[in-house]
Amino acid sequence: xxxxxxxxxxxxxxxKGILVIYINLLYKVFKAIWVLLFxxxxxxxxxxxxxxxxxxxxxxxxxxxxxxxxYLIFKNFQFKIDKEYFxxxxxxxxxxxxxxxxxxxxxxxxxxxIIQQIINVHxxxxxxxxxxxxxxxxxxxxxxxxxxxxxxxxxYDKKETIVEKVTKEKPFLKIGFLELLKVSLTENxxxxxxxxxxxxxxxxxxxxxxxxxxxxxETIDKYISENTSALETSVFLIVGFLILLTIxxxxxxxxxxxxxxxxxxxxxxxxxxxxxxxxxxxxxxILKRNKIQHITIATNPIKKILGISFITFxxxxxxxxxxxxxxxxxxxxxxCKTEQINQIKKLLAIHTQxxxxxxxKSNKYLKIxxxxxxxxxxxxxxxxxxFGMEEYNAFWINILVIPMYLISVHFFYKKRxxxxxxDVLCIGFGILETHNTYLPFYKVQxxxxxxxxxxxxxxxxxxxxxxxxxxxxxxxxxxxxxxxIYNYTLFKVESSTKSWM
Amino acid sequence: MTNLFQNNVVSTxxxxxxxxxxxxxxxxxxxxxxxxxxxFLLLLIGLILWDIYFLNEQIPNQKIYIYLCLILVFLFLxxxxxIGFSKRKYAVREKDISYKSGILxxxxxxxxxxxxQHIEIDQGPFSRIFKLAAISVYTAGDSSDDLKISxxxxxxxxxxxxxxxxxxxx
Numbered sequence: 001x002x003x004x005x006x007x008x009x010x011x012x013x014x015x016k017g018i019l020v021i022y023i024n025l026l027y028k029v030f031k032a033i034w035v036l037l038f039x040x041x042x043x044x045x046x047x048x049x050x051x052x053x054x055x056x057x058x059x060x061x062x063x064x065x066x067x068x069x070x071y072l073i074f075k076n077f078q079f080k081i082d083k084e085y086f087x088x089x090x091x092x093x094x095x096x097x098x099x100x101x102x103x104x105x106x107x108x109x110x111x112x113x114i115i116q117q118i119i120n121v122h123x124x125x126x127x128x129x130x131x132x133x134x135x136x137x138x139x140x141x142x143x144x145x146x147x148x149x150x151x152x153x154x155x156y157d158k159k160e161t162i163v164e165k166v167t168k169e170k171p172f173l174k175i176g177f178l179e180l181l182k183v184s185l186t187e188n189x190x191x192x193x194x195x196x197x198x199x200x201x202x203x204x205x206x207x208x209x210x211x212x213x214x215x216x217x218e219t220i221d222k223y224i225s226e227n228t229s230a231l232e233t234s235v236f237l238i239v240g241f242l243i244l245l246t247i248x249x250x251x252x253x254x255x256x257x258x259x260x261x262x263x264x265x266x267x268x269x270x271x272x273x274x275x276x277x278x279x280x281x282x283x284x285x286i287l288k289r290n291k292i293q294h295i296t297i298a299t300n301p302i303k304k305i306l307g308i309s310f311i312t313f314x315x316x317x318x319x320x321x322x323x324x325x326x327x328x329x330x331x332x333x334x335x336c337k338t339e340q341i342n343q344i345k346k347l348l349a350i351h352t353q354x355x356x357x358x359x360x361k362s363n364k365y366l367k368i369x370x371x372x373x374x375x376x377x378x379x380x381x382x383x384x385x386x387f388g389m390e391e392y393n394a395f396w397i398n399i400l401v402i403p404m405y406l407i408s409v410h411f412f413y414k415k416r417x418x419x420x421x422x423d424v425l426c427i428g429f430g431i432l433e434t435h436n437t438y439l440p441f442y443k444v445q446x447x448x449x450x451x452x453x454x455x456x457x458x459x460x461x462x463x464x465x466x467x468x469x470x471x472x473x474x475x476x477x478x479x480x481x482x483x484x485i486y487n488y489t490l491f492k493v494e495s496s497t498k499s500w501m
Numbered sequence: 502m503t504n505l506f507q508n509n510v511v512s513t514x515x516x517x518x519x520x521x522x523x524x525x526x527x528x529x530x531x532x533x534x535x536x537x538x539x540x541f542l543l544l545l546i547g548l549i550l551w552d553i554y555f556l557n558e559q560i561p562n563q564k565i566y567i568y569l570c571l572i573l574v575f576l577f578l579x580x581x582x583x584i585g586f587s588k589r590k591y592a593v594r595e596k597d598i599s600y601k602s603g604i605l606x607x608x609x610x611x612x613x614x615x616x617x618q619h620i621e622i623d624q625g626p627f628s629r630i631f632k633l634a635a636i637s638v639y640t641a642g643d644s645s646d647d648l649k650i651s652x653x654x655x656x657x658x659x660x661x662x663x664x665x666x667x668x669x670x671x
Contacts, residue, residue, distance in 0.1 A: 445640035446612040468641040
């Protein structure tokens with residue numbers, strides 16, 4: 001490559017980084033005040049011209065302020081490599097110095113959002129695990145520099161001194177556009193719809209809060225109530241609404257999947273998985289084998305017919321990271337065929353002998369408990385119908401909801417299964433979808449046995465496995481079995497010498 | 502189901518059912534009761550103040566029920582904690598530490614030493630009077646829910662901490 005950068009002295013990012021930081025700052029501001037901006041534009045015509053000058057001036061001031069801020073952030077963001085430490089100093093007024101030893105670095109990932117793609121720079125994220133708070137994101141580096149930095153850090157990783165200079169390797173998995181479409185069409189659309197709903201609710205909340213503050217809530221409420229009463233009167237509208245909902249659901253799945261997994265390519269190199277994916281935000285992730293805590297292989301009935309599943313990898317997270325970062329550490333690849341699943345299992349030392357072991361079920365108590373719990377929902381609901389409504393038509397809802405609930409519980413119980421071989425525990429769960437989580441015993445951090453007073457009478461217990469990437473639960477199994485697994489897990493953890501991370 | 506493992510059973514196979522758990526220090530019950538009483542007093546004072554300043558003549562008849570409710574809730578809490586106290590037990594073994602508690606919701610937790618990230622000892626104000634301490638053992642991941650043993654003598658807590666630290670380093 002003929003690189004001059006060796007990172008021995010303090011280095012700044014690529015100068016293009018100013019632009020990336022700038023746009024990032026502006027985006028944050030925009031996100032915070034977009035509703036106000038929207039209102040402002042609406043009233044734009046009513047503002048007199050001499051006031052307009054001030055407003056333009058103010059906007060220009062804001063833009064300039066953040067440009068200077070972006071420049072200062074850029075100027076003060078410097079990093080170098082000193083022996084086996086990555087050293088970073090940053091901060092405009094409050095200077096911070098961070099030093100990370102190489103063996104604490106879990107991953108080095110490249111990422112490119114749309115702006116970074118246009119100006120051709122890469123964002124480098126250095127992930128650490130454990131209790132340190134440091135998660136470093138270098139916003140803009142030229143590809144060669146990014147690669148050099150990564151090599152400089154990983155070269156000290158003595159376990160992997162084998163030079164990986166095999167170019168043009170055949171990808172282990174590559175998902176083309178058509179295949180991706182197939183994946184997205186068979187997604188759980190209900191889930192996509194819920195996700196979309198959650199986003200819209202958040203969106204709506206923001207608008208509502210604002211109108212609330214401005215004392216205009218009534219107008220919105222009135223608008224909504226007028227429209228809903230119109231909805232109720234027309235059956236056609238309801239049907240239309242349902243069709244629209246279905247289309248929205250399918251469309252949102254397609255968009256979500258295509259944006260996230262566009263051009264998904266996976267390589268297996270040196271016991272690590274290299275994953276590249278994304279349309280507007282390109283991401284490249286290297287998953288080292290021993291950093292993976294557990295994997296979940298999931299499919300649904302339609303995907304099963306097509307013979308595809310998706311795999312979710314979970315890496316270690318530290319207790320203090322916020323929700324968003326936790327999500328970053330969950331990596332999903334889609335459209336895997338049986339052959340690829342087997343290879344990944346092999347990579348993670350999940351032996352095929354596990355397949356031959358039959359699954360064990362949870363105790364029937366789990367099913368009964370869910371039926372009993374449902375009474376606490378359905379009885380008050382019907383009482384509400386009885387006392388709260390004048391018409392009795394509402395009771396028809398029961399005909400729809402109760403069978404749906406019963407079927408859900410049936411599948412929930414049927415799919416709540418587990419099995420284990422000498423080294424690996426496999427937990428199955430799901431209602432519509434089928435999820436199988438594979439957890440090697442030695443990755444368990446601590447184990448809990450829980451029993452309510454009702455469970456005690458039936459002699460069943462819940463088992464909870466705490467791993468570095470979250471909890472896994474086997475609910476309601478016979479106490480004897482639970483005790484056996486409890487003791488066996490402890491035995492496996494305590495006699496293991498492998499590092500879990 | 503055990504067929505698969507019969508050849509691996511080692512003589513030191515740990516069995517959680519066969520170990521003797523130690524009850525936590527009896528004095529800790531006083532600490533718990535003091536803590537609950539403190540909450541009770543604070544709520545009571547709050548309620549009385551509320552009563553004097555806001556409730557004056559609005560609902561004179563129902564007033565008594567609110568007080569009764571508060572007292573009942575706290576009586577229930579006292580009973581639960583007093584009965585539950587004898588169920589709080591811990592065990593320190595060669596390779597792991599366990600704690601169990603609960604009457605309505607029983608819970609047993611075991612943390613193997615080779616997964617321990619760090620150990621903390623802390624003392625509340627009441628615990629300090631009785632020379633008691635709590636020891637918390639943290640593992641990786643979401644560490645909010647790891648093992649915490651409250652109500653052991655401070656010397657014991659320090660001993661346990663050193664014992665585990667030695668095991669980790671050694």
